[in-house]
Amino acid sequence: MGAGAATAAPTEVSFAHLIDPNRKWYNNRRLIALHAWIVLLLITSSTNGYDGSMMNGLQSLDQWRVAFNNPSGGMLGLLNAIQNIGGLAGYPFAPYVSDGIGRRKTVWLGATIMLIATALQTASQSVGMFIGARFLIGFGLTFAANAAPLLVTEVAYPAYRAPLTSLYNSLWYSGSIIAAWVTYGTFRINSTWAWRVPSLLQGLPSILQFVLVLFAPESPRWLVNKGREAEALKVLAYYHADGNDQDPLVQYEFEEIKAAIVFDREVSHNVGWKSLVATPGNRKRMRIIVALAFFSQWSGNGLVSYYLNRVFDLIGITGSSTQLLINGILQIWNLFWAVGAAFCADRLGRRFLFLTSAAGMLLFYMAQAICFAQYSKTEAPAAGHAVIGFIFLFYAAYDLAFTPLIVSYTVEILPFQLRSKGFNIFNFVISLALIFNQYVNPIALDALGWKYYLVYVCWLAVEAVYLYIFLIETKNRTLEETAALFDGEEKLEQIKHEAEVHERREDNSPADEKGEYA
Template structure:
């Protein structure tokens, strides 16, 4: 009972998990236990790299003559289907993603997903026709969906307490890393003797499986989520995790006891809740859960509906529309764009803990809105002058780069925010909903964008301006602030009982019962 008494005292003193977490007097890399933990978590952090690689690779492949010739110069719906292959695979896999994550664990779901990605990459690189290429891309989507769904909860539940927002934010930072690598590997063959060979597109396709191989190794060696372990009755393993990675081997440190108590209390609350949270219908039974459901759906949708999908997958069409048609120039712009994206995303992930969640969303969306207005005006004027004014074309390209910075102000916090608003028993489902929403909207983008771009050109950008205004309004009026709260106490922002209050109540009851038993024995 000494552990319970110690945790109760901390709760009554209004201490939070951050308060009891060992303070780092030096940079975290100088602490072996945190360095090892963060290194192993790279296996989960890289879960978005396949998606980022894919968007940039498809942009680059459209600039390669051998790829265009091999697939008979795809346009419109056919090009949309090729781009949508990964999305189709994701939609097929989504219904099973959260079930796998909760059944076999976050870590093994990542491993299974990455194995499927490697198989898909091999088949994509060896594709002999349109159907084989699409089939391989569907496998990439299936594996990527499972790995990404498990990665979010694993990072949120394993990260060192003071680093949780940053570590979770790095998950989406792996997207521009994949984009950057793909831009390089599609540009490289273009500058070599492979320029006229089918290997100019086969090599990038095969390399899409490289990082998943690294993920398999790191996930195999890495830890399982302690929250998952406790939910399965494996408390000793969870305590060993906290002792090893959060307390540097000190099993009696308050950070170990506090987290064990918080998680146990939170899981007990969810278990006793009449909602039966494992049931999907739980999302509709209370105002708080409906609020969470809305957030889980609109956050990833907003990530796809900010105008970024046009630039990510159809940069070639944009550049063609402003008179920049040289393939080498387009590839260089793609590399530059992905470099800016990667830099902006990494910086945003590093500083994310210093800013409130709502502020990041509002700043990012407002910045994107302003950029898109300028972007649209320049594109319209460039077309009006029949593409003769090169300064206008340069201005459009500049806005593409500025947009990347604006987009990545808000992007890294998206998955971290979803993981925060979801209770443990619905965290895997919340991650699945993120994948589902993002890919449904992605399907729309990949089919509609090339058709709309061909039909109305720059006027299509006005749609995204209106959408960004709508997104700013929703964030301002609907999104709650979660910064500064323990993962198990965020329920309070939805009007529910948090873990610390539950600890206080249950511990108080325990003390009363002990007092009664003592009196009776006397």
């Protein structure tokens, strides 16, 4: 699909006239409750962000390096990559669990596994025990990270779906900030608790989910798919219309969900793994999803995310305190830009944010390479400090799209029947890219130094061209309308026809008008 077609999406909001203008996220008790549940799901991403920043910080701690015999090269790569290897082990099972037992229970299962793993990691007495615990953290995170964003996007109030789903990946930095400042605070502890305390605190999001997540609302789309339509309508009515199951918005959502699921399951048989590449529309989806997953880890960000201390060493900043302080400030900077971009997803559009992000990353990474080369020749402190400045600017550009939008865009372009499987492929590609990245980066930095940056400069140019050609605008559509965009407008018309047929046939009152949902 060329660039012209990629911008052809309409901008009107088909459900806008059904939304009560007086029902806002801050003045409606049930919307506030719904958003509290959504925050509980969003912190799944915090666990992942915490891990990356924690490992960055631990590499600057003498206590950690001594405890594990100063790991370097391949061993250091393994310590960083093992969580993603554990994630790979969970990928064959995660979508079946999400679709089988539901989104809530899958998040709870992942949180339980991560709690056990965090305890083992904190108690580690050897590098082997530490590696095993991190493998288990990755395995559990796969289940929670597969289900949590799906539940967010499927239960959110339509007007807030895009920014809330975009916040999922943005809150990666909330965990990253906590880890960065915890390791900065504990490096003065003259014992193994300098690294055990950060490891212990990694379990906090999982504790909250273990205790609370089973009380959260289940996905109405999952409930409809399981034939539990009365429960689905009750969830929609309770949180989206103060319990009124005859509210026009609730009826619109309910009928569209039923029609889309019936269409995919009975008309197009769009349910198996082969369906991911069986139709032109699904091939378009996978072409974008796989590219976004790979780009998100191969845009040069991996160097700073996992090997910031190595970069600092190469530009003459070797003090542990200084390295940890800059890392902590960087995570706050990232969170600011990512959250801001998440709230602009519907206003500015996905395509605009992605293209702006790609252009900014290319420009600022090129500037990093130039300053790095200058420092390698002169060792001038100004050149080293300029590298740090351009790292911050690079991440501002990265955070415009590749932090907030990669998850929200992926889940919104997939139809319900393929959502968990397609999102699983997305996470699988990320893990493969991360594992390779985490092994290659320390070796390449040692061998090439600043010249390694030139590889990423060339690759960022490729990314920008790819996004310009293939990325499709999806703003201001419901989930079902967005999915239909890839399959042609005729599918959208068929879905709407099915919804009208259902509405004529059924009584549409399976739940009490003011039913409560716990």
